[in-house]
Amino acid sequence: MWINGREQEMLPASDRAVQFGDGCFTTAAIANGHILQFDAHLQRLQEGCRRLLIDRVDWPRLEQEMRRLAQTQQQAVLKVIISRGQGGRGYSGAGCGEATRILSLTPYPQHYQALRAEGINLTLSPIALARSKQLAGIKHLNRLEQVLIRAHLDQSDADEALVLDTEGRVVECCAANLFWRKDGKIFTPSVEEAGVDGTMRRYLMAQMKRAGQTCHVVSVGKEAILAADEVVICNALMPVLPVRQLDDVRYAARSLFDQLYASSKKMDA
Numbered sequence: 001m002w003i004n005g006r007e008q009e010m011l012p013a014s015d016r017a018v019q020f021g022d023g024c025f026t027t028a029a030i031a032n033g034h035i036l037q038f039d040a041h042l043q044r045l046q047e048g049c050r051r052l053l054i055d056r057v058d059w060p061r062l063e064q065e066m067r068r069l070a071q072t073q074q075q076a077v078l079k080v081i082i083s084r085g086q087g088g089r090g091y092s093g094a095g096c097g098e099a100t101r102i103l104s105l106t107p108y109p110q111h112y113q114a115l116r117a118e119g120i121n122l123t124l125s126p127i128a129l130a131r132s133k134q135l136a137g138i139k140h141l142n143r144l145e146q147v148l149i150r151a152h153l154d155q156s157d158a159d160e161a162l163v164l165d166t167e168g169r170v171v172e173c174c175a176a177n178l179f180w181r182k183d184g185k186i187f188t189p190s191v192e193e194a195g196v197d198g199t200m201r202r203y204l205m206a207q208m209k210r211a212g213q214t215c216h217v218v219s220v221g222k223e224a225i226l227a228a229d230e231v232v233i234c235n236a237l238m239p240v241l242p243v244r245q246l247d248d249v250r251y252a253a254r255s256l257f258d259q260l261y262a263s264s265k266k267m268d269a
Helices: 016-020 038-052 059-070 112-118 144-153 199-210 222-226 255-264
Strands: 023-031 075-083 100-107 120-124 160-164 170-173 177-182 185-189 215-218 230-234 240-246
Touching: 016 075, 023 038, 038 059, 038 075, 038 199, 059 075, 059 100, 112 240, 120 230, 144 160, 160 222, 170 177, 170 185, 170 222, 177 199, 177 222, 177 255, 185 199, 199 215, 199 230, 199 255, 230 255, 240 255
Parallel strands: 120 160, 120 240, 185 215
Antiparallel strands: 023 075, 075 100, 160 170, 177 185, 177 230, 230 240
16 A cells, blocks of 8 residues: 555544545555556546535546556556545544545455356345435545445345435445346436546447447336346446346346447557
8 A cells, every 4th residue: 555655554543534524535446557547537536526625636646656567567456545635624624634645555356257148146235325415426435335235235135235225216235336238228327416437437428329329327216127139237347237036026138248348448548
């Protein structure tokens, strides 16, 4: 782990990431020494900091650190965290110094290849996401909802969880976005009120638009997923997986998965 450019494991307890979850993060795949979707991940961090009013980030240095770490890896996962840093009194961030940069490398998950072939099982999560336009879309450090979703998921036989918001609308999975196909049309849930606007979600939607396809962004209940002809999930690491089953409903089609997976393989580093 590298904190502000130094290889170390210790973060001061006074850092606002510890005190308040005051920051944002991104998780990227590394292949052959390069960060896939590098610009998208950097833009995600910049957008998160803009939304959270974190303005003292040394972006050129962070970019150098990210690229330098990636150069040492053939296949790995890079996680980058930015916190507001240390300082302030109570909730106030007034008086904070430079933002804290935390970078870490972990092995790339090897089970995705098998899941692409087999498909995954989804289960409906009992944990609902709170709706907030101020925080929706960005990957902020307050992930307690996802921690609880994952805790319930770990008690099931499913691979991932279908997550609704507090009004019963489909948002995402525990750690992935989703698309589905019904009667030849492609859909994805809105993340304007809750959830994360993932880098892979954005990339795939851009690829569909470039191909002249319409991806309908909708606010719907779980019934739309249960009635779908096909469901797929995605994130920056998977990058795309087919859904085999949601509780008792099975999906056999794979045409949307084949299309989106082929698109994901065209990503530039």
